[in-house]
Amino acid sequence: MDPKEGGVCQAVRTIIAGLTTRNIYSEVVSLDNAESFFFKADQFTVHALGRGKGPWRYNKRLTPWFVTNLSYFDKVIVHGLWTYMGFSLQKAIKALSSRKEEKIPKVFVMPHGMLDPYFQRAAGRKLKALRNVFYWKFIEHKLINSADGILFTCEEEAALAKLPFKPYQPKKTYITGLGVEHPPAYVDEMRIEFESRCPQLDHAPYLLFLSRINEKKGVDLLLDAYLSIVESVEGNPSSGLAGLLPKLVIAGPDLESEFGKKIQSQVDGHHLLRKSVIFTGMLSGLSKWGAFYGCEAFILPSHQENFGIAVVEALGCAKPVLISNQVNIWREINEDGGCYVFNNTIDGTRKLLESWGQSSYKTKKMMSKNAFYSFTKNFSTIPATARFVDAISNQN
Known part of the structure; x- marks a missing residue:
């Protein structure tokens, strides 16, 4: 449930918030330490059994917990795959099946994109792909094949x-979608908090990348494409590209990772990038919303994005999104006119940047309206919760 682990934990929290409005009570069992700071704001019951060991997240306390507690619940939702959690649940259900008096709840699995073929094809994942x-x-x-239902966030994920x-x-x-709560209304404190994290921006316009600093997210593509444009301007000021790009703010955790250090070195090693690219680290709360509300547009040229909560949060702030066609919800947003979308390549990412930079003021304003319309139609919590409840309730 650690926010640094990615979007699944935020999805769990959003789903529970939606279910609560329908008077559906939820509890979470997780392989985290009970004293973890990120549980403090949660309004639901969490059974934190301690950190699981290794990449499989093995925890000897999990199966006994399931055997003791499963019968108290009507439905069980497994979020994510490839860990001990799903295997342990199967073990517990097998044990309970021998007890005729025990009620066994219906089981649903929400893969959150973890069945995407990208993970079997990506360079550098050959051993993990073989393991899978x-x-x-x-x-x-x-x-997967014994569960009462598999819950997908969009048609693309299911396919x-x-x-x-x-x-x-x-x-x-079932295609349940994934709702995202409406962003909080803008207040000046958001801008102040964000600016305190990157004073070097100095009120300049900017594009926002907000995600984990990870190769999968395409941040290296973004820097290469951005650099190719600023170098074109430097070498040929009359090329028509001058004034095309705002600054680029890269916000997210994992700057201390090997890939994160590589990305920072790339920026530090080029004088044109040093002038235009700003790293903030992970943003949350007021500073995160200040970053969203203050940007011209949000950009994410990801190689694989099952849903993209940050993409939807940007839409909720009425910000157009510049995304690759590997963000699985691109069709829904594109249909509403709230994005530019191209391939997850350097050339495709350059086209994202150029398309935005060459757009008229009127076009940008219209895309902002379309972005918010797409949020309310496709991704707010009310319709997503209704679809989720319908899916798990269609089991007798």
Whole structure:
């Protein structure tokens, strides 16, 4: 449930908030330490059993907890794949099945993009991809194919999930979407908090990248494409590209990772990037919303994005989004006119930047309106919660 781990934990919190409005009570069991700071603001019950060991997140307390507590619940939602959590749940259900008096709840799985073929094809993941093949064959297919339903966040995710593994034979699949709560209304404190994190911006216009500093997110593509444009301007001021680009703010955790250090070195090593690219580290609360509300547009040229909560948060702030066609919700946003979308390549990312920079003031204002319209129509919590409840309630 640590926000630094990515969007799944935020999805869990948003889903629970929506279910609470429908008088549906939720509890969470997680493999985190009970004293973790990120639980302090949660209004729901969390059973934190302690950190799991290794990449599988093994925890000997988990299966006994399931055996003791599962019968108290009507539905169980497994969020994510490839960890001990799903295997442990299967073990517990098998143990409970031998006790005729025990009620076994309906089980649903929400993969959150973890069946995307990208993870089997990406360079640098050959060993992990091979591990997944064996894990699927002996363990994970049992969870997917025995669950009462698989819950997908969009049509694209459901289509991609059919590709990488066999046998893939879920009983039922549902497109529930994923709601995101309306951003808080803008207040000046948001701008003040954000500016305190990057005073070197000095009130200049900027594009916002807000995500983990990870190769999957395409931040290296973004820097290469951005640099190619600023170098063109430097070498040929009359090229028509002058004044095209605002500054670039890169916000997110993992700057201390090997990839994060590489990205920072790339910026530090080029005088044109040093003048225009600002790293803020992870933003949250007022500073995060200040970054969203203050930007011209949000950019994420990701190689794989199952949903993209930050993309939707930007839409909720009426900000156009510049995204790759590997962000699975691009079709919904594009249909409403709230984005520019191109391939997840350097050339595609350059086209994102150029398209925005060459857009007229009138076009940008219209895209802002369309962005907010797309948020309310497709991604706010009310319609998403309704779809989620319908899916888990269609089981007798």
